Amino acid sequence: MSLEDNSIAERHACYYLTFNVVDWIDIFVKPVFKQIIVESLNHFIAKKGLTVHAWCLMTNHLHLIAQTKQGFGLSLLADDFKKFTTKIILEDIVAEPEIRRNWVMKKFEEASIAMKLLDKFQVWQTPVNSVYIDLHDEDMMNEKIDYIHYNPVRDRIVSHAEDYLHSSARDYIGIKGLVNVSIADEKLGSTSIIRYMSSYRR
Numbered sequence: 001m002s003l004e005d006n007s008i009a010e011r012h013a014c015y016y017l018t019f020n021v022v023d024w025i026d027i028f029v030k031p032v033f034k035q036i037i038v039e040s041l042n043h044f045i046a047k048k049g050l051t052v053h054a055w056c057l058m059t060n061h062l063h064l065i066a067q068t069k070q071g072f073g074l075s076l077l078a079d080d081f082k083k084f085t086t087k088i089i090l091e092d093i094v095a096e097p098e099i100r101r102n103w104v105m106k107k108f109e110e111a112s113i114a115m116k117l118l119d120k121f122q123v124w125q126t127p128v129n130s131v132y133i134d135l136h137d138e139d140m141m142n143e144k145i146d147y148i149h150y151n152p153v154r155d156r157i158v159s160h161a162e163d164y165l166h167s168s169a170r171d172y173i174g175i176k177g178l179v180n181v182s183i184a185d186e187k188l189g190s191t192s193i194i195r196y197m198s199s200y201r202r
Contacts, residue, residue, distance in 0.1 A: 019062040058151055
């Protein structure tokens with residue numbers, strides 16, 4: 001079941017989401033652009049009814065395990081998040097001394113033309129990649145959380161998942177991270193999450 005075709009009753013379900021930058025452009029290398037995502041996630045959590053159970057920001061994509069509170073549809077919220085972050089990213093590309101500025105802006109413009117969109121620039125690919133997660137399926141939830149948190153390890157950025165600042169891995173071992181996540185043990189139960197946490201530093 002995709003995010004786009006879910007029923008009204010399932011709009012508040014939990015999904016594993018991936019937001020990809022067009023042409024896999026490495027936007028999230030500089031701290032200023034990483035901070036845009038951190039602040040935007042916290043804004044949507046505080047003001048827009050978003051619940052984030054896990055996240056990881058890589059150089060050209062963002063992974064989330066998320067759902068929404070009653071009254072908020074996740075598909076519309078994902079679109080809103082893309083629009084919200086696009087505006088700030090474009091503003092900062094223009095304002096920051098970005099060496100690749102002209103090249104990046106041209107790529108964003110070409111992507112918008114290729115997708116036949118009204119906006120002049122397109123930062124995110126569309127649609128958002130989504131996989132439904134059954135909150136009662138502990139193995140599936142742990143598998144997705146594991147996959148998200150070990151992205152930086154697989155890419156050899158860090159040796160241990162919790163050493164990567166721009167993810168929720170450290171939240172799952174009791175260290176407060178950058179984003180106000182809701183730890184999945186609220187849904188899975190303490191036994192599952194203790195088993196998951198014990199797998200770190202292996």
